[in-house]
Amino acid sequence: MSKPYATNSSDPLDALLAVTRNAAEGNAIRDTIVSDIYRLSRSICKEAVTYEDRRKLASAYKLDKWVTSRIWGFPIMLAILGAVFWITIAGANVPSAWIASMFGVVEGYLTAGFQAVNAPDWLHGILVLGFFRGTSWVVSVMLPPMAIFFPVFALLENFGYLPRVAFNMDRLFKKSGGHGKQALTMSMGFGCNAAAILSTRIIESPRERMLAILTNNFVPCNGRWPTLILLSSLFMATGAVGGWHTLTTALIVMGMVLIGIVVTLAVSWALSKTALRGVPTHYTLELPPYRRPQFWKTILIASKDKSWSVLKRAVVVAAPAGVLTWILGNITVGNDSILGHMAAFFDPFAQLIGLDGYILMAFILGLPANEIVLPILLMGYLSSGAMVDADGIDNIKEIFLQHGWTWLTALNMMLFSLLHYPCGTTLFNIYKETKSVKWTVLSAVIPLAIAIAVTFVTAQVIRALGWV
Amino acid sequence: MSTSSIPLSDAATGSQICLDRIEVQGVLRRRLLDLGFVPGNIVEVVQKSPLGDPIAFRVNHTMIALRKEESSLIFGEYVGGDSL
Amino acid sequence: MRTYTIALAGNPNTGKSTLFNTLTGLRQHTGNWAGKTVLMAEGEFTYGKSAFRMIDLPGTYSLYSNSADEEVARDYIIFEQPDVTIVVLDATSLERNLNLALQVLEMTSRVVVCVNLIDEAKKRGVRIDLQMISKRLGVPCVAISARNKIGIDALMEQVEKVASGEISPEPVQIPYSKEIEEKVKELQPIIAQTLGTRFPTRWIALRLLDGDEGLLKSLRERMQEPTVPVKRERIGHEQTICH
Incomplete structure (x- = not known):
């Protein structure tokens, strides 16, 4: 290939630039160019496109009269959010229990097999009670809700609803100094905060992008949904029975999401008044026409993709964590296991914020992935003596109650899970995207400080009022 | 310059506005031109967000939402439409 | 067998990614382009007698350098010079979409224009004279519905013809002042x-x-x-x- 330009320097370009700068006077040329292009497209359209009825064309937007209306906009948004959670919780209960008991049966066979070949106790402990149990808990607790939540969410997305959420909420983000597209990156966070960090690239202004990065953690990701759902179902919605129980659980989870949104706005506001000062940049948002999603195809693809990634993460992250937790829980130093010593160390502080040493330790060990916080906690509890056969949801509650849980413990664990630092993968992505140790550290420290403050106040107030 | 020209942000919902000037510079001007906010084009004011801002406009059969900061700098004349 | 490179350009929300997924299936991966913070999906597939490598450019409203997305899409078409650029248009808002098509035609003549969502447009009472558009633009123009897999064969037939040089389009020149x-x-x-x-x-x-x-x-x-x-x-x- 000929390279007529691959010469000595870039001088010719500078010369060229000088010539054109002379030729182009001012800004008007761009307007003329675009207007001329539009004139041509308009003339082509005039010849080639006929509209039977312009009103019919506008009918793709008919729903906006309600969905973005002054009166119904926000109620519809909340109703949809609540409905998504309700479907998820109602649909996941049975398969979760079913998968858990299936794993329980398999575990029984595995144990029998290990005994039959006279395998040493420690091997059975690591492989079955650590590796297998850790993995199976993550799968049974996480897989069903995620396999329902994400297809439903994908349907909403393909339908064209998410831009409407951004449209409805834009004023709030503007007031808090953020970018309108922050609502979109937050929606991504529902799936995975780490992926959402990459999605903040759609925000061009570095300042507003940093706000979106730093606050994305306050949107619960798929690693934290199951914790929120499980705890609110076990401890918060106890007064209600049957269908009401599911509904109350859904409302509580929704409340958590709303708290997350309020904290997002508050932190954005505070940062944009201090470390990330600046004016909101311009923004244009297209509201695409509503389109009926391909129902089954969307559901199949979304649940297949999600199930696969949940399974993969279960094996990659949860399995080693299960092994590690089992080892820590079974090596005794003095009169207690290492795990017990660690929990005892954290306990005094944890009690101040309404948690206990095991919970705090589970969050710390769970840094690589939020999915494993709950399994680590359960294994921690189990290794500390109270051997319960935990193959059902009710038994999980038994374990918690035996360790002195109240609804305050559950509430504060939910709040801590919602607010605390992002997972290791997300932090790694934040570092990759910002190339700044300072902001990466801040993106963990700010949420942690908020989580501690909120749980501390909650615990102290509720105890002072004598509610627990 | 026309005296009856009003900023898009002041136009009533449902009205149709023929654009005559865009007082924005830089990247946003280019973006607006690309989206069809071109002088001579007709824009319909479709819907205000529940909190009053932004406002959605129909331009070239697409729906574009703009904040007050931007729409107050785009001017045009009322040419019709059914104001509600 | 020669592998042709296809770039996929178009406005956001035109079903560009749907077409990409329809053609490439699962053989795709996402990559960062030239150190820019823009993600582009890439995939391979064979159709008829030819193999294709397809790049899904970021969805943009224009190809001037207003944003990183637009710069990446523009640089790809200009510097990588794909064998064919498919411009995906939304049949329900052709006017704005043609704006982008005309910009692409200024950059390369190896273009196939693809009017997507044709079924949606029909439902909404929009009639489109494809031959007229093709005549005015000077490049092949095919109507498709990516999600319902309508017109994909016709599209790929034109793409193959342009890629192999069997037809060499002579695109319209936009007249300026x-x-x-x-x-x-x-x-x-x-x-x-x-x-x-x-x-x-x-x-x-x-x-x-x-x-x-x-x-x-x-x-x-x-x-x-x-x-x-x-x-x-x-x-x-x-x-x-x-x-």
């Missing part, structure tokens, strides 16, 4: 002298008149290492819920 046309004529020979004719001189003249300094930067980078292919950084394919 006299003043601009004069300046363009003035600049074209100087550009040809400086850069050669590998790049469309008319288009470069227009961009330079427009004060597009981003393009100059890109040109400068290419001039310094003219033969080194674009570096590509692979990043892990994350599961995302918003494509």
Whole structure:
């Protein structure tokens, strides 16, 4: 290939630039160019496109009269959010229990097999009670809700609803100094905060992008949904029975999401008044026409993709964590296991914020992935003596109650899970995207400080009022 | 310059506005031109967000939402439409 | 068997990704392009007798350097010179979408215009005279519905013809005001002298008149290492819920 330009320097370009700068006077040329292009497209359209009825064309937007209306906009948004959670919780209960008991049966066979070949106790402990149990808990607790939540969410997305959420909420983000597209990156966070960090690239202004990065953690990701759902179902919605129980659980989870949104706005506001000062940049948002999603195809693809990634993460992250937790829980130093010593160390502080040493330790060990916080906690509890056969949801509650849980413990664990630092993968992505140790550290420290403050106040107030 | 020209942000919902000037510079001007906010084009004011801002406009059969900061700098004349 | 490169350009929300998924199936991965913070999906497939590598450019409203997305899409078409560029248009808002198609036609003649969502348009009472559009634009024009897999064969037939050189389209030249046309004529020979004719001189003249300094930067980078292919950084394919 000929390279007529691959010469000595870039001088010719500078010369060229000088010539054109002379030729182009001012800004008007761009307007003329675009207007001329539009004139041509308009003339082509005039010849080639006929509209039977312009009103019919506008009918793709008919729903906006309600969905973005002054009166119904926000109620519809909340109703949809609540409905998504309700479907998820109602649909996941049975398969979760079913998968858990299936794993329980398999575990029984595995144990029998290990005994039959006279395998040493420690091997059975690591492989079955650590590796297998850790993995199976993550799968049974996480897989069903995620396999329902994400297809439903994908349907909403393909339908064209998410831009409407951004449209409805834009004023709030503007007031808090953020970018309108922050609502979109937050929606991504529902799936995975780490992926959402990459999605903040759609925000061009570095300042507003940093706000979106730093606050994305306050949107619960798929690693934290199951914790929120499980705890609110076990401890918060106890007064209600049957269908009401599911509904109350859904409302509580929704409340958590709303708290997350309020904290997002508050932190954005505070940062944009201090470390990330600046004016909101311009923004244009297209509201695409509503389109009926391909129902089954969307559901199949979304649940297949999600199930696969949940399974993969279960094996990659949860399995080693299960092994590690089992080892820590079974090596005794003095009169207690290492795990017990660690929990005892954290306990005094944890009690101040309404948690206990095991919970705090589970969050710390769970840094690589939020999915494993709950399994680590359960294994921690189990290794500390109270051997319960935990193959059902009710038994999980038994374990918690035996360790002195109240609804305050559950509430504060939910709040801590919602607010605390992002997972290791997300932090790694934040570092990759910002190339700044300072902001990466801040993106963990700010949420942690908020989580501690909120749980501390909650615990102290509720105890002072004598509610627990 | 026309005296009856009003900023898009002041136009009533449902009205149709023929654009005559865009007082924005830089990247946003280019973006607006690309989206069809071109002088001579007709824009319909479709819907205000529940909190009053932004406002959605129909331009070239697409729906574009703009904040007050931007729409107050785009001017045009009322040419019709059914104001509600 | 030769592998042709296809770039997929279009406005956001035109079903570009749907077409990409329909054609490439699961053989795709996402990559970072040339160190820019823009993700592009890439996939391979065979159709008929030919193999294709398809790049899903970021969805943009135009191809001027207003944003990183637009710069990446523009640089790909200009510098990588794909064998065919498919411009995906939304049949329900052709006017704005044609705007982008016309910009692509200024950059390359190897274009197939693809009017997507044709079933949606029909439902909404929009009739489109494809032959007229094809005649006015000077390139093949095919109506499809990517989600319902309508018209994909016809599209690929045209793509293959353009890729193999069986047809070489002669795209319409956008007429500008006299003043601009004069300046363009003035600049074209100087550009040809400086850069050669590998790049469309008319288009470069227009961009330079427009004060597009981003393009100059890109040109400068290419001039310094003219033969080194674009570096590509692979990043892990994350599961995302918003494509």
